[in-house]
Amino acid sequence: MSLFDRNKPLFGSFGKPKDGLHHLGPLQQIKPPQRVFRDDEEIDYLIVGVGSAGGVLLQRLARAGFKVAGFEAGPFWDTERDWVSDETGSHNLYWNDLRITGGTDPLALGNNNSGKGVGGGSVHWAAFTPRFHPSDFEVYTQDGVGADWPITYEEIEPYYQLLEQELPVAGPAWYPWGKPHGHPYGPHPMGGVGDTLIDGCTKLGIGVSAGGPVAILSASRGDRPHCIYRGFCIQACKVGAKASTLVTHVPDALEHGAEVRDNSMVSRISVKDGRVDGVHYFDRDGNERFQRAKAVIVSGYAIETPRLLLNSACAGHENGLANSSGTLGKYLMAQAGNVILGRFDQPVRMYKAPPAHALTEEFYETDPKRDFARGFAVQTVGPLPIAFAKQMSVAKNQWGWGLRRTMMDYNHWSALGLLGEILPWKDNTVELADGKGGRPEARDRYGLPVAKVTFNLHDNDTKLIEFGKNKTMEIMRAAGATEVVQEARYAHLVGGARMSKRPEDGVCDKFGRTWDVPNLFVMDGSVMPTQGSANPGLTIQALAARTADYLISQGSAVFTANGRDLTSPPCRHSLSPPGTFTKGIPHLR
Amino acid sequence: MAPQKVQTKRLPVTDPLDGAPIQLDQPGYYEGFSTLSQQAYWDDATRKVVLQRMTAAHPILFFTPAEAATMAAVLDRILPQEDRTAARRIALLPPLDDRLFHNRIEGYRYEDMPSDQDAYRQAAKAFEQMAQTACGRSFHELETMEQETLLQSLHAEKPTAPEDAWKGINIKRFWALLVSDCCSAYYAHPWAWDEIGFGGPAYPRGYMRLEEGQPEPWEVDEQRYQWAAPADTLTDTPASEQTGEKVQSQAGQGGTH
Ligand SMILES: Cc1cc2nc3c(=O)[nH]c(=O)nc-3n(C[C@H](O)[C@H](O)[C@H](O)COP(=O)(O)OP(=O)(O)OC[C@H]3O[C@@H](n4cnc5c(N)ncnc54)[C@H](O)[C@@H]3O)c2cc1C
Numbered sequence: 001m002s003l004f005d006r007n008k009p010l011f012g013s014f015g016k017p018k019d020g021l022h023h024l025g026p027l028q029q030i031k032p033p034q035r036v037f038r039d040d041e042e043i044d045y046l047i048v049g050v051g052s053a054g055g056v057l058l059q060r061l062a063r064a065g066f067k068v069a070g071f072e073a074g075p076f077w078d079t080e081r082d083w084v085s086d087e088t089g090s091h092n093l094y095w096n097d098l099r100i101t102g103g104t105d106p107l108a109l110g111n112n113n114s115g116k117g118v119g120g121g122s123v124h125w126a127a128f129t130p131r132f133h134p135s136d137f138e139v140y141t142q143d144g145v146g147a148d149w150p151i152t153y154e155e156i157e158p159y160y161q162l163l164e165q166e167l168p169v170a171g172p173a174w175y176p177w178g179k180p181h182g183h184p185y186g187p188h189p190m191g192g193v194g195d196t197l198i199d200g201c202t203k204l205g206i207g208v209s210a211g212g213p214v215a216i217l218s219a220s221r222g223d224r225p226h227c228i229y230r231g232f233c234i235q236a237c238k239v240g241a242k243a244s245t246l247v248t249h250v251p252d253a254l255e256h257g258a259e260v261r262d263n264s265m266v267s268r269i270s271v272k273d274g275r276v277d278g279v280h281y282f283d284r285d286g287n288e289r290f291q292r293a294k295a296v297i298v299s300g301y302a303i304e305t306p307r308l309l310l311n312s313a314c315a316g317h318e319n320g321l322a323n324s325s326g327t328l329g330k331y332l333m334a335q336a337g338n339v340i341l342g343r344f345d346q347p348v349r350m351y352k353a354p355p356a357h358a359l360t361e362e363f364y365e366t367d368p369k370r371d372f373a374r375g376f377a378v379q380t381v382g383p384l385p386i387a388f389a390k391q392m393s394v395a396k397n398q399w400g401w402g403l404r405r406t407m408m409d410y411n412h413w414s415a416l417g418l419l420g421e422i423l424p425w426k427d428n429t430v431e432l433a434d435g436k437g438g439r440p441e442a443r444d445r446y447g448l449p450v451a452k453v454t455f456n457l458h459d460n461d462t463k464l465i466e467f468g469k470n471k472t473m474e475i476m477r478a479a480g481a482t483e484v485v486q487e488a489r490y491a492h493l494v495g496g497a498r499m500s501k502r503p504e505d506g507v508c509d510k511f512g513r514t515w516d517v518p519n520l521f522v523m524d525g526s527v528m529p530t531q532g533s534a535n536p537g538l539t540i541q542a543l544a545a546r547t548a549d550y551l552i553s554q555g556s557a558v559f560t561a562n563g564r565d566l567t568s569p570p571c572r573h574s575l576s577p578p579g580t581f582t583k584g585i586p587h588l589r
Numbered sequence: 590m591a592p593q594k595v596q597t598k599r600l601p602v603t604d605p606l607d608g609a610p611i612q613l614d615q616p617g618y619y620e621g622f623s624t625l626s627q628q629a630y631w632d633d634a635t636r637k638v639v640l641q642r643m644t645a646a647h648p649i650l651f652f653t654p655a656e657a658a659t660m661a662a663v664l665d666r667i668l669p670q671e672d673r674t675a676a677r678r679i680a681l682l683p684p685l686d687d688r689l690f691h692n693r694i695e696g697y698r699y700e701d702m703p704s705d706q707d708a709y710r711q712a713a714k715a716f717e718q719m720a721q722t723a724c725g726r727s728f729h730e731l732e733t734m735e736q737e738t739l740l741q742s743l744h745a746e747k748p749t750a751p752e753d754a755w756k757g758i759n760i761k762r763f764w765a766l767l768v769s770d771c772c773s774a775y776y777a778h779p780w781a782w783d784e785i786g787f788g789g790p791a792y793p794r795g796y797m798r799l800e801e802g803q804p805e806p807w808e809v810d811e812q813r814y815q816w817a818a819p820a821d822t823l824t825d826t827p828a829s830e831q832t833g834e835k836v837q838s839q840a841g842q843g844g845t846h
């Protein structure tokens with residue numbers, strides 16, 4: 001009997017197959033934006049960028065009854081039509097517009113970094129969702145390097161718990177690192193790369209978390225089916241098993257009256273009498289328009305957020321909006337993301353299973369026996385052929401027949417990713433390519449100066465990467481790889497508009513409210529003072545949920561008063577999308 | 590550890606007499622494997638994208654005919670295909686030309702590099718200059734080994750070229766760009782997937798055999814043989830052995846985790 005009975009879908013509430021082909025059908029019935037605010041209608045919160053952070057903010061604020069709109073430079077995805085199981089065909093998921101990159105260790109941007117379109121980077125993330133450790137929030141106090149956060153782990157912990165259920169996160173029941181915790185969904189089965197990590201670590205006596213934590217469904221929930229292990233996560237999960245704010249939060253936001261204005265690029269934030277009164281933007285047809293708003297939240301990613309604030313310089317804010325501290329665009333961070341590749345005699349076929357499915361945080365914390373502060377994680381990755389070919393051309397320095405030969409062995413290779421903490425440094429920056437002050441000049445199609453990103457490794461970073469790389473290679477060898485090579489790279493940009501205890505040290509306070517403009521907020525990865533060696537996505541979403549609680553507690557004060565109330569809000573459990581928190585899902589206490 | 594599933598059989602890939610490659614419809618160790626044969630199990634959007642890639646005619650619009658001749662010869666050395674039958678070669682120049690013509694970039698430009706368009710324009714000229722200087726003939730007219738020698742000098746960042754042929758270009762970065770464009774074209778093709786045993790598009794069916802390199806029922810087991818590159822090449826040895834020195838590659842550029 002065929003596995004695919006035309007009339008009986010395998011699982012879940014899928015549509016019927018059509019055309020005699022085997023379809024699971026359009027899985028996400030996402031209704032297009034329905035509410036449309038007029039430009040001259042004063043909305044309460046205008047969110048710039050509907051990505052990891054923006055999607056969560058939009059959903060929370062809409063549920064709380066605010067008039068809220070998310071302006072998104074990219075499209076509202078029609079997942080069935082726009083997304084494909086194909087590397088090249090997924091090019092449009094990324095922010096492909098020009099940026100200039102430089103410094104001693106220039107970062108690759110584009111598909112190495114940020115998304116464009118509703119869901120932002122959560123559309124193409126691998127969905128690893130480890131929490132930060134308590135130590136991450138006081139790196140300066142503990143190690144005398146980097147910075148302290150203006151909040152502690154305890155303040156964000158309830159939001160980790162919330163988001164882990166809203167996404168939800170699959171992983172082991174007992175996660176031993178940082179503050180030990182469990183996960184609401186069961187761990188995933190292993191793929192070949194996970195087996196490599198487990199084998200290597202077990203031989204060396206290193207603990208491994210198998211099957212998560214990842215924001216990928218290990219069992220179906222509602223209209224979202226479980227993972228089918230197709231391995232195309234960073235090409236966007238057409239199945240709907242992997243969480244993105246497009247499927248986890250935006251539908252609920254729309255349901256509660258939010259607007260998502262897609263293909264709308266915000267070009268400048270407008271300030272009048274010391275307060276924001278709206279934004280200038282280019283609509284889908286390229287017309288410049290102005291939308292009035294009582295408050296603005298910038299959630300555009302660690303590059304576009306500083307860029308927008310710098311491009312919004314005006315009288316009284318000559319060095320960029322909310323930049324009286326001079327820290328805007330500074331302390332940009334990326335994690336070391338070296339890929340360590342090992343060849344095995346036995347085939348691996350690493351394209352199966354989600355790239356993210358096992359990791360170790362055994363080396364996360366500062367170890368006084370090492371000659372550097374902070375640490376790293378080792379995670380599974382699963383490069384598909386094009387990505388792998390490029391990695392091998394670098395890692396083995398090959399081309400011609402040598403590269404063809406190596407590629408014929410694709411199925412024999414396994415790949416592990418280092419995720420190393422790089423500290424925040426003042427000279428790692430986002431600036432404008434505006435041709436001034438010795439900077440290059442480059443503009444986008446709207447005539448706006450693009451971002452110029454500068455990245456330099458410092459001593460601690462170099463030592464950490466060297467150690468982490470060697471340790472990962474050791475794990476690969478212990479797993480039985482007969483040949484081990486590696487490619488240096490960087491991942492996950494955060495920082496650039498950091499939160500701080502004091503106005504002179506950062507751009508915004510612990511809720512993302514800028515120190516200079518009382519109704520202007522920043523909330524996305526750019527607010528992070530340090531980054532740990534955990535992938536940032538879960539923390540970004542948890543911070544966004546917390547800021548939403550704060551804004552709800554503040555009520556209309558944000559829209560009128562200039563005072564700053566730094567009282568922490570209660571963590572609201574009533575705002576989760578339906579069927580998530582406390583709704584039929586095992587509840588961790 | 591599961592039992593070794595690999596079967597070994599020997600297939601000569603180069604003619605034992607003259608070392609010329611024996612041309613196959615499908616090189617690689619997965620005889621009989623065809624991703625395209627599975628297309629009924631792909632979703633519409635993916636099928637459309639992949640089939641279009643195979644059939645769409647791309648007139649060369651960015652490169653001039655002379656530049657196109659040079660670049661086609663360069664790309665043929667970066668990812669050579671003499672082991673493929675003529676009908677089964679994967680076009681490398683058209684996708685690159687199309688990308689440059691439409692100015693589709695990867696979202697950034699290095700501070701010490703011109704735009705992709707300018708870099709390729711200058712490179713096409715520089716390759717030709719290198720050929721003329723070293724051999725007094727056009728790049729595309731050179732013997733394979735001559736072309737490889739020139740490319741190798743570029744790879745080693747010491748191009749045998751007139752002084753300012755590569756001026757304004759960071760050669761390490763251009764090399765990475767060039768190889769990366771070739772990889773993007775070649776390994777996007779179903780024939781390349783068949784060659785390396787990659788399962789290809791997998792929605793909505795998904796994969797079920799995740800561990801120990803097990804093939805799905807519709808995939809095939811590897812059939813290894815002693816693969817050898819044609820005799821007239823310098824590129825089938827590790828790069829460090831080619832040049833006798835270690836070339837420091839630049840950091841990788843793709844996203845992973
Ligand atoms: C290949 C890859 C794999 C990754 N894997 C993981 C992982 O496993 N785990 C993890 O935690 N993280 C991962 N990340 C990182 C993660 O995707 C990002 O850290 C996260 O999405 C950043 O969230 P954000 O809210 O700061 O910005 P984004 O999610 O990028 O959202 C910003 C949005 O704002 C929009 N925007 C920007 N400027 C404007 C403007 N001026 N006007 C209108 N709209 C604008 C953008 O189009 C975008 O949609 C990965 C990243 C990549 C590239």
Ligand code: SF4
Binds near residue numbers: 227230231233234237
């Ligand atoms: S592996 Fe799972 S989560 Fe990843 S794209 Fe496929 S179905 Fe989605």
